[in-house]
Amino acid sequence: MDELVWRANVHDHTVTTEALPESWQRLGGRGLSARILLDEIPATCHPLGPRSKLLFTPGLLVGHMLSSCDRLSVGCKSPLTDGVKESNAGGTTALKLVRLGIKALIIEGAPAGERWWVLHLSKAGGRFEPADDLAGLGVYAAAERLLARYGPKVAVSLIGLAGEMGLSAAGIQNLDKDRSPTRIAGRGGAGAVMGAKRLKAIVVDDTGGEPPPIIDPQLYRDAARRFTQALMAHPQTKTYADYGTAAMVQMCNGFGGLPTRNFSAGQFEDAVAISGETLRDLIIARGGDGDPTHACMPGCTIRCSNVFPDASGRQIVSPLEYETIGLVGSNLGINNLDAIGRINRELDDLGIDSIEIGAALGVAAEAGLMAFGDDERALALIDEIRRGTPLGRILGHGAAITGKVFGVLRVPVVKKQAISAYDPRAIKGTGVTYATSPQGADHTAGLTIRARIDHLKPEGQAALSRTAQVNMAGYDTLGACIFASFGFAAAPGAVRDLLRARYGWDLGEEALQVLGRQTLSLEHQFNRAAGFTRAADRLPEWMTTEPLPPTGAVFDVPEAELDALCEEAR
Amino acid sequence: MDELVWRANVHDHTVTTEALPESWQRLGGRGLSARILLDEIPATCHPLGPRSKLLFTPGLLVGHMLSSCDRLSVGCKSPLTDGVKESNAGGTTALKLVRLGIKALIIEGAPAGERWWVLHLSKAGGRFEPADDLAGLGVYAAAERLLARYGPKVAVSLIGLAGEMGLSAAGIQNLDKDRSPTRIAGRGGAGAVMGAKRLKAIVVDDTGGEPPPIIDPQLYRDAARRFTQALMAHPQTKTYADYGTAAMVQMCNGFGGLPTRNFSAGQFEDAVAISGETLRDLIIARGGDGDPTHACMPGCTIRCSNVFPDASGRQIVSPLEYETIGLVGSNLGINNLDAIGRINRELDDLGIDSIEIGAALGVAAEAGLMAFGDDERALALIDEIRRGTPLGRILGHGAAITGKVFGVLRVPVVKKQAISAYDPRAIKGTGVTYATSPQGADHTAGLTIRARIDHLKPEGQAALSRTAQVNMAGYDTLGACIFASFGFAAAPGAVRDLLRARYGWDLGEEALQVLGRQTLSLEHQFNRAAGFTRAADRLPEWMTTEPLPPTGAVFDVPEAELDALCEEAR
Numbered sequence A, B: 001m002d003e004l005v006w007r008a009n010v011h012d013h014t015v016t017t018e019a020l021p022e023s024w025q026r027l028g029g030r031g032l033s034a035r036i037l038l039d040e041i042p043a044t045c046h047p048l049g050p051r052s053k054l055l056f057t058p059g060l061l062v063g064h065m066l067s068s069c070d071r072l073s074v075g076c077k078s079p080l081t082d083g084v085k086e087s088n089a090g091g092t093t094a095l096k097l098v099r100l101g102i103k104a105l106i107i108e109g110a111p112a113g114e115r116w117w118v119l120h121l122s123k124a125g126g127r128f129e130p131a132d133d134l135a136g137l138g139v140y141a142a143a144e145r146l147l148a149r150y151g152p153k154v155a156v157s158l159i160g161l162a163g164e165m166g167l168s169a170a171g172i173q174n175l176d177k178d179r180s181p182t183r184i185a186g187r188g189g190a191g192a193v194m195g196a197k198r199l200k201a202i203v204v205d206d207t208g209g210e211p212p213p214i215i216d217p218q219l220y221r222d223a224a225r226r227f228t229q230a231l232m233a234h235p236q237t238k239t240y241a242d243y244g245t246a247a248m249v250q251m252c253n254g255f256g257g258l259p260t261r262n263f264s265a266g267q268f269e270d271a272v273a274i275s276g277e278t279l280r281d282l283i284i285a286r287g288g289d290g291d292p293t294h295a296c297m298p299g300c301t302i303r304c305s306n307v308f309p310d311a312s313g314r315q316i317v318s319p320l321e322y323e324t325i326g327l328v329g330s331n332l333g334i335n336n337l338d339a340i341g342r343i344n345r346e347l348d349d350l351g352i353d354s355i356e357i358g359a360a361l362g363v364a365a366e367a368g369l370m371a372f373g374d375d376e377r378a379l380a381l382i383d384e385i386r387r388g389t390p391l392g393r394i395l396g397h398g399a400a401i402t403g404k405v406f407g408v409l410r411v412p413v414v415k416k417q418a419i420s421a422y423d424p425r426a427i428k429g430t431g432v433t434y435a436t437s438p439q440g441a442d443h444t445a446g447l448t449i450r451a452r453i454d455h456l457k458p459e460g461q462a463a464l465s466r467t468a469q470v471n472m473a474g475y476d477t478l479g480a481c482i483f484a485s486f487g488f489a490a491a492p493g494a495v496r497d498l499l500r501a502r503y504g505w506d507l508g509e510e511a512l513q514v515l516g517r518q519t520l521s522l523e524h525q526f527n528r529a530a531g532f533t534r535a536a537d538r539l540p541e542w543m544t545t546e547p548l549p550p551t552g553a554v555f556d557v558p559e560a561e562l563d564a565l566c567e568e569a570r
Helices: A029-040 A095-101 A139-149 A190-196 A217-234 A234-253 A276-285 A320-334 A337-350 A354-366 A377-387 A391-397 A400-407 A427-437 A459-479 A484-489 A494-503 A511-530 A559-569 B029-040 B092-100 B139-150 B190-196 B217-233 B235-254 B276-285 B322-332 B337-350 B354-367 B376-389 B388-395 B399-406 B426-438 B463-477 B484-489 B494-503 B513-529 B559-569
Strands: A004-009 A012-016 A055-060 A071-077 A084-089 A103-109 A117-122 A124-128 A153-159 A172-174 A183-185 A200-202 A315-317 B005-009 B014-018 B056-057 B072-077 B082-091 B104-109 B117-122 B125-130 B155-158 B170-174 B184-185 B199-204 B315-317
Touching: A004 A124, A004 B014, A012 A124, A029 A055, A029 A071, A029 A084, A029 A103, A029 A459, A029 A511, A029 B184, A029 B190, A055 A095, A055 A190, A071 A095, A071 A183, A071 A190, A084 A172, A084 A511, A095 A103, A095 A153, A095 B376, A103 A117, A124 B426, A139 A153, A139 A200, A139 A337, A139 B117, A172 A190, A217 A234, A217 A484, A217 A494, A234 A276, A234 A484, A276 A337, A315 A337, A315 B235, A320 A337, A320 A354, A320 A377, A337 A354, A337 A377, A354 A391, A354 A400, A354 B190, A377 B155, A391 B217, A391 B388, A391 B399, A400 B388, A400 B399, A427 A459, A427 A559, A427 B092, A427 B484, A459 A484, A459 A511, A459 A559, A484 A494, A484 B170, A494 A511, A511 A559, A511 B139, B014 B125, B029 B082, B029 B463, B029 B513, B056 B190, B072 B092, B072 B184, B072 B190, B082 B170, B082 B513, B092 B199, B092 B513, B104 B117, B139 B155, B139 B199, B139 B337, B170 B190, B217 B235, B217 B484, B217 B494, B235 B276, B235 B322, B235 B484, B276 B337, B315 B337, B322 B337, B322 B354, B322 B376, B337 B376, B354 B376, B354 B388, B354 B399, B376 B388, B426 B463, B426 B559, B463 B484, B463 B513, B484 B494, B494 B513, B513 B559
Parallel strands: A004 A103, A117 A200, B005 B104, B117 B199
Antiparallel strands: A004 A012, A055 A071, A055 A103, A071 A084, A084 A183, A117 A124, A153 A172, A153 A200, A172 A183, B005 B014, B056 B072, B056 B104, B072 B082, B082 B184, B117 B125, B155 B170, B155 B199, B170 B184
């Protein structure tokens, strides 16, 4: 089965297929997304306007249920940052797209009316079906109805009310392997672009599809085994299998980098109460399914996801992740996992980024709209988003707009995207990533917290971030989860061999970095064309002057090092 | 009396004076403002943060009541555009600053607390006085109280609730010669910067002050006479003396460039009802003081200002200007001067830019928040601003934020500043000015409507705008009103001779253009340092594709011409 580009036009409701241009063939995931954006949309176009496009590009390794390597990249010009955007997610969407031979799905055009639609993709091709009955539904209810309509085996990407309203923090939810619609391509507002195209959902039925061909099956099996064994042997894999990503709470708190009360402190006095250890104990005590964690994608051996039940054993939310705990918990002064879980569920159902909204609520608290620690008020503010009130819309557009409208100066954003749960003053390498990533503040663009370095010292952080950014851009191009890096780093040559085996390309010993550098270069090019300069490659001014308790750190990596990093990346 | 820099620190409440650095000596008004911004603030700083500054710089000709040449420049980094900002106003402030020998007033620092202050300037120096009793007052009530406290002869610059709330459309009001507090430095949010400095008002008592020295009185008198005679002889002077700026309604409507219902059309079916002719008839019929127009500054011979009374002869507002009529009238589908006048008065009292709010309300109407033509609803929305509700704050931050929050694509802004009452598709030279001025969309930065050109053709518009921008930047540096150009253009050498006579400098035959080019260059430099690129030198995307009824024009001046203009200006 040939890999093709599928092009869906929301104006005339045609879906066509076309061969891959040569310059797109050796790209996938995040890299292909950036290439298509550069080739097909004016960088200065309105992200929600007729010239913008929404892209679904599975990574290069997607299709064979290699552990943690079936991720989906969603690409667009970001309504949040106005720059390049790739947001990736687990779940089953990418796998099923690839099994239909879809290398890239391009959604384009200006909708002809106000009606809502489902885009249905299968071996028979693509078609638009009316979906007005789904409009206004939350993600959970809409997904349930879609599964009833299209059968339990389809993949679904869908938006909630946040996407329908065009809010800049809206994401796109995907079904996980247990059909929970909570694997969100969350960052940067891709859900708003989907809403602007009047698409409530994309349904992928891969019946009759098949795994993509492998040129050298023996080489593939060998490389896959090396990778998987290395991944399984890594101590962090065990940690995540036990605690999920919430394992990070105590670690980051220990470094003094856990966002607390709108980034006014780096340690939270109640960190233990919201830690991975407490979460695990609660899940076990409340009698989940016996295993405190599970996989989000078929075949993943890390199983960092979880289902968090309430005291009666009923699911509150799945998954509950570190970033959400940091932004919605300590960042709001909320010390109660049940409350954090309830807030998380509401945000998931709205289809909105919990990092961005956690940060926006922190800014709102600073503006006097809620008291830190008041989880009921936080839920009431989130209900404002659901109701689409002016206040709700402000919050739903994220931390930068919230700060602007209410005149708050301490706003934790870069390129208008919220900083996630690693305060950059205490984890400076990640601070460099926030500042210089074309994506805006994004820990997954190059997290450095596990490096053996003094995270408080400015020296060496730019180099560390540069390496991490290149690698992560490579993994995102492969469709590999951030945690797959534990395995690939310990299995030299595995990336090279997997690509050789599957495609017949030999990218050399630095295969991962070749892909990563290419992807970053394309993204920097897009942002430059969109009007970004080095003035945008900065942390917020106040983080360079306001010391972070208890370490007293400020962000002091020299601006010249930030500029040199970006210059090199281009 | 030496010309000095006065520096007021809002943190420790000191006011100091210092000699002029050499590089500031030959500048004034808008040019000096840009120079100080470049020299003293980081271009990337937060406009409302501790590193930002607020500047009051009288123009070079201010001080001798030369007709229309006593204007004040207010400078800052704009909270609206995030770029360079100079907003100028008539009234009496500049004259009195100069008579105290103040070449530039620099307000700086981070306020130490939440209290409000008045900055009082006199021959005895500067001092801060508590003003908490004025906080929350509208501009009219606050000005009245200030005049009662400080006597009827002072000049006052003050903010209303909009500035106190830090809204991006907040301006700074100044007393006119009749002590009406309505000469607003309106554009770009200077009032928000003043509010961020916790200054409710600046009071200037020039008792004991004196006009600035003139080196060659005979030359000065001759040049002044040539200028004044030319100004008086200009037919447009008579038109403005008769009708005020509202004379423009029918002219611009005739060109198909009168903003109508959020810039969806260029002619308004009820243009006559909101025209200068109707306004004049109403003022005369309702028995004003017999003269339908008057001067805003002592000594002005144009007298384009007016007092608009209601049916009982009681003042509704003063002045009622063309820009307000265009943005609050036809742009909102409101065909009634009384309603426009009432809205204008509310906006004046809030201390907020009527152009920006008119545009924001047009966007709000498109979002379904009001029906076009519903003036009562417009007043209710303005009351939301007064009450500081989330909706009011959104509107008070201007058209760009309103469009962003409510997901409206047809937003008439450049560099986030609202386009004023000349649709750039029908008046293309002014469109070039909107696109390329460092100020953002601003008709006073280079209006081309009186040029003998086919305004619908793209050819020649960039050159026309370039000339207009250079000249206007020159006039703004002199402190001359846009209408003084009628006189200066017809009195060759007058600018050169006035500067020679007053300061002893000879800037040559192109004295005006020398100043203008220098000012523009400084402003472009600031914006570049702040992170602006050519991507910001564009009209909104939709104005290049959406034809404007009834002419069917789109904005089609080639982007290369816009870029060449900016490149040359730098």
